[in-house]
Amino acid sequence: MTGSTKRLHIDREMCEAHALCIEIAPEIFELPDDDIATCDEHPPEALWSKAHSAASACPRQAISITEDVPVASPRSPKGP
Numbered sequence: 001m002t003g004s005t006k007r008l009h010i011d012r013e014m015c016e017a018h019a020l021c022i023e024i025a026p027e028i029f030e031l032p033d034d035d036i037a038t039c040d041e042h043p044p045e046a047l048w049s050k051a052h053s054a055a056s057a058c059p060r061q062a063i064s065i066t067e068d069v070p071v072a073s074p075r076s077p078k079g080p
């Protein structure tokens with residue numbers, strides 16, 4: 001079990017369909033008809049290094065990787 005969940009995201013406003021991400025990681029990224037890249041937001045663990053490479057290579061910096069860290073539930077104060 002992992003403590004956090006990474007998520008890959010493409011900013012549709014930023015993407016200009018350069019397709020570098022698809023060249024680097026065709027397993028993750030696609031360029032559908034509307035000319036804005038889409039991606040698998042939760043690719044397999046083995047493909048994350050490619051996801052990072054694509055994010056670095058994107059000339060628009062449209063690819064971001066976020067990490068959802070589970071928030072610990074607040075401890076309920078012991079009342080009387």
Ligand code: SF4
Nearest residue numbers: 015016018019021058
């Ligand atoms: S490299 Fe960046 S700008 Fe180009 S298609 Fe991929 S996400 Fe869009």
